[in-house]
Amino acid sequence: xxxxxxxxxxxxxxxxxxxxxxxxxxxxxxxxxxxxxxxxxxxxxxxxxxxxxxxxxxxxxxxxxxxxxxxxxxxxxxxxxxxxxxxxxxxxxxxxxxxxxxxxxxxxxxxxxxxxxxxxxxxxxxxxxxxxxxxxxxxxxxxxxxxxxxxxxxxxxxxxxxxxxxxxxxxxxxxxxxxxxxxxxxxxxxxxxxxxxxxxxxxxxxxxxxxxxxxxxxxxxxxxxxxxxxxxx
Amino acid sequence: xxxxxxxxxxxxxxxxxxxxxxxxxxxxxxxxxxxxxxxxxxxxxxxxxxxxxxxxxxxxxxxxxxxxxxxxxxxxxxxxxxxxxxxxxxxxxxxxxxxxxxxxxxxxxxxxxxxxxxxxxxxxxxxxxxxxxxxxxxxxxxxxxxxxxxxxxxxxxxxxxxxxxxxxxxxxxxxxxxxxxxxxxxxxxxxxxxxxxxxxxxxxxxxxxxxxxxxxxxxxxxxxxxxxxxxxx
DNA sequence: TAAATTCGTTGATCTGAATCAAGGAAGGTC
DNA sequence: GACCTTCCTTGATTCAGATCAACGAATTTA
Numbered sequence: 001x002x003x004x005x006x007x008x009x010x011x012x013x014x015x016x017x018x019x020x021x022x023x024x025x026x027x028x029x030x031x032x033x034x035x036x037x038x039x040x041x042x043x044x045x046x047x048x049x050x051x052x053x054x055x056x057x058x059x060x061x062x063x064x065x066x067x068x069x070x071x072x073x074x075x076x077x078x079x080x081x082x083x084x085x086x087x088x089x090x091x092x093x094x095x096x097x098x099x100x101x102x103x104x105x106x107x108x109x110x111x112x113x114x115x116x117x118x119x120x121x122x123x124x125x126x127x128x129x130x131x132x133x134x135x136x137x138x139x140x141x142x143x144x145x146x147x148x149x150x151x152x153x154x155x156x157x158x159x160x161x162x163x164x165x166x167x168x169x170x171x172x173x174x175x176x177x178x179x180x181x182x183x184x185x186x187x188x189x190x191x192x193x194x195x196x197x198x199x200x201x202x203x204x205x206x207x208x209x210x211x212x213x214x215x216x217x218x219x220x221x222x223x224x225x226x227x228x229x230x231x232x233x
Numbered sequence: 234x235x236x237x238x239x240x241x242x243x244x245x246x247x248x249x250x251x252x253x254x255x256x257x258x259x260x261x262x263x264x265x266x267x268x269x270x271x272x273x274x275x276x277x278x279x280x281x282x283x284x285x286x287x288x289x290x291x292x293x294x295x296x297x298x299x300x301x302x303x304x305x306x307x308x309x310x311x312x313x314x315x316x317x318x319x320x321x322x323x324x325x326x327x328x329x330x331x332x333x334x335x336x337x338x339x340x341x342x343x344x345x346x347x348x349x350x351x352x353x354x355x356x357x358x359x360x361x362x363x364x365x366x367x368x369x370x371x372x373x374x375x376x377x378x379x380x381x382x383x384x385x386x387x388x389x390x391x392x393x394x395x396x397x398x399x400x401x402x403x404x405x406x407x408x409x410x411x412x413x414x415x416x417x418x419x420x421x422x423x424x425x426x427x428x429x430x431x432x433x434x435x436x437x438x439x440x441x442x443x444x445x446x447x448x449x450x451x452x453x454x455x456x457x458x459x460x461x462x463x464x465x466x
Numbered sequence: 467t468a469a470a471t472t473c474g475t476t477g478a479t480c481t482g483a484a485t486c487a488a489g490g491a492a493g494g495t496c
Numbered sequence: 497g498a499c500c501t502t503c504c505t506t507g508a509t510t511c512a513g514a515t516c517a518a519c520g521a522a523t524t525t526a
Contacts, residue, residue: 063373065464071376073369084366085358091366118351125358126319132361133317133324135368140304142297142375143424149482183504193378196483198505215504216494231298233278380513416474429513431475448474448522 009079013053026113030105035096041181042083042094051083051110058180062188063092072189077167081127085111097180142191145231150190151200152230155210155218174217188195242312247284263338270327275316275327283432284316284343290333292412298323305422311398314360318344320338330413375424378464381437384433387465388443388451409452
């Protein structure tokens with residue numbers, strides 16, 4: 001790695017909180033890598049050989065069945081961590097949804113560095129606990145919510161998470177944003193088909209809750225209504 | 234706590250791996266508590282005041298919506314850890330499915346002890362990563378599997394996890410076991426209704442895949458067939 | 467042992483989302 | 497600009513599982 005002190009995710013990725021000399025060492029272990037949209041970084045079932053920080057871009061974490069059915073189990077953004085530390089195999093695939101830039105580490109190298117740096121493990125623990133909370137929320141969505149509630153929940157979640165991304169100031173929910181997912185992928189996140197996703201979006205648009213200037217961009221017109229429709233706790 | 238060295242989960246709970254003197258200190262911070270079937274230990278949305286090790290028994294971790302829809306997001310067994318460390322609120326409820334015995338800690342006390350004991354945080358991290366893997370598996374189930382596949386998957390999972398519980402020797406999948414869940418709870422784990430659960434179980438029984446001597450006990454007659462039906466990767 | 471209550475099964479019907487089917491719009495290529 | 501290809505939308509139909517309804521079996525109470 002050239003210079004971690006210039007890294008744009010320096011203050012929000014797991015390396016934040018390490019001492020300067022520790023960052024220096026960790027930086028030596030990693031390397032920056034660009035991946036392009038559609039490229040798969042980690043394959044489900046393969047030996048877990050790498051972990052990484054997302055510097056920029058959006059990636060999906062997915063699991064699939066032998067007959068091709070696929071479930072997206074996570075979406076990762078700038079400054080998120082990807083890969084399965086302390087495990088022999090990766091239980092999921094990680095694929096770039098946009099062009100992205102990663103800071104990659106060999107898994108075993110990262111594991112031993114982490115074991116020697118409790119502060120890093122602590123950061124990783126907090127992050128993992130948060131991810132688990134999100135996974136639980138999503139289980140509630142997948143197990144119990146209607147199609148409308150699912151779509152509304154996703155739009156609100158994307159508006160928040162895309163808002164958190166980027167510069168450290170100005171972290172608030174966005175009213176207009178570009179979806180990093182196509183319709184099929186939205187379906188794969190929500191446990192719905194592409195047709196149902198399309199119909200639900202069309203209805204929200206017809207009802208004036210959202211605006212869809214083009215395929216990928218969403219503009220929230222009535223956030224309160226969307227919140228009601230999402231059946232949020 | 235009286236004496237951690239006699240604890241039956243001593244070697245499998247997160248306290249395993251701590252030095253004897255550390256266990257001693259941690260033991261002073263916790264207290265044993267019996268809870269009876271049906272009792273809720275942690276309430277969703279409440280301040281996260283306690284965490285605990287499960288000494289004995291089975292508990293459910295669940296999230297619910299304002300209109301009462303409930304999703305069980307986890308089932309915890311002997312030697313598992315419950316509660317949300319490093320968080321102000323508990324995102325879920327924890328309720329005993331059987332009479333149980335817990336080793337309870339104040340969350341803030343546990344948090345600070347953990348921060349001073351990297352080995353403990355490491356154990357907790359590994360555990361959380363495993364739970365996250367399981368949550369992801371379950372998202373695939375909830376998002377993409379059919380009712381038959383869900384039931385088959387649950388039965389196999391219970392046969393494995395109940396087999397892991399208890400004495401350290403003899404950890405293998407059980408062919409016969411007592412379900413700690415009633416039909417409604419099975420539905421709440423699988424995102425199905427009680428009627429669908431009942432019909433699916435009846436069909437598996439009629440097909441000779443399982444035997445149901447009484448409401449709560451399941452005996453697997455044809456594990457290979459059940460595995461096929463579960464559509465396991 | 468009867469009465470009450472809880473829990474589970476089974477049948478009939480309904481419905482939300484899946485599937486099947488056809489176009490249409492946007493973007494890319496020559 | 498015409499041609500592809502990919503992605504999205506909309507309509508018609510089907511179907512898996514939900515809902516509604518009734519009953520049966522087990523457990524608890526008196």
